[in-house]
Amino acid sequence: MTTTPRSPRLLLLSTVFFAVAGVALLGMPHGQEPPAPATSSTAHAVADSSAATAAPIDSPPAAITKPSTASVASTPSEVLESALPPHGEGVAGDRAIQRSLEAAWPADLPSADERELLTAGRALLRADATGVGRAKWPDVFPNVGEAVAPAFATARFRIQAAIARRDGSPNKAVVHLVWAGMDRGGTFTDLRVTDWHFTRTIKKGAAAWTPHPRT
Template sequence: MTTIPRSPRLLLLSTAVLTVAGVALLGVPHGQEQPAPPSTAYATTDLSSPATVPPAGKPTGGTAPSAAPTASAPSSVGSALPPHGEGVAGDPAVQRNLEAAWPADLPSKDERVLLTAGRSLLRADATGVGRAQWPEVFGDSGQAVAPAFATARFRIQAAIARRDGSPDKAVVHLVWAGMDRGGNFTDLRITDWFSTRTIKKGKATWTPQPRT
């Protein structure tokens, strides 16, 4: 199942990024084969069936978004996305673009905790590695699950953690590359992981939301 963005603001931002990416691709020499369009995978959808929105700005995929307004998206994109297939060399540009499109709004300590968890969750979800660490998200870790993506060809290109409409709600927005079971390698995929914060005995803990 493909998740279609329902926010007009996200649709406008996605259009802007597609335009910027198109300009970047114009620099490719005539006659050179163009790569396939980007694919997008969300945490709450089948990872083998990506959508087609490149990374930029505030996401709305994954679990149901908060009814409260979230961080404001900028009116323009900070930098051009690298061409598809650029490899590891293009990842810093993806990270800069993501940070420019959605400025930081969390304490640095919370952001570090959320990013560490988000990366681990994405790797576990895509490749099956480390699912036992997240039984509240993946259920019975003893159940055999065929990984959707090859571990050797999986790479997180960029990641940010931001509030999700409330100081006690957050989303980790990740951009990544991977090869699926059919042997198709695609970069600039998008996955969102949502978390809520609870305070027990004076200590705040971020808890990833299970799949619905």
């Protein structure tokens, strides 16, 4: 049987095709697969992306939610209470209490008046709690000559923080004190709060802060 020879043109086209395919395969990075045809899910994702891009630009923006003010402390006492260290923190917590007081009640007195009021307020609190120094304040402690057992032990008494601020007018002030002490029953308690009120008076031609007796 005689076989009809193939067309030279067909052989040439086949050779060129395989040569081009070989060059393409050699130029492809090792391990890289030829790109797969787009599937229906890919086409769907592209369509969704195009739809999102084509959204009208004049659509109303999303509503901006303002931060709630319900959780913000509205009074200085709430600020102080939220910032105080836990009971029993000791001397290490006193600085935090002082900072909390100063943040809750910003300074509003001249520095000289503030120093005078703080000195007097601390001394009054110590005298009231421990009995030490009551003779200096006969108008506040009228029974100073009587033998009265102190309510708190001097050795376990400590003022943790104190500030002096105006009390409704320039001629009135209050000293806020936070303190710790052990009572006669042996119970030690910290974060006690005491206020001493003062009025500016004129004594011998000079202004001075006079404390109010405790009621």
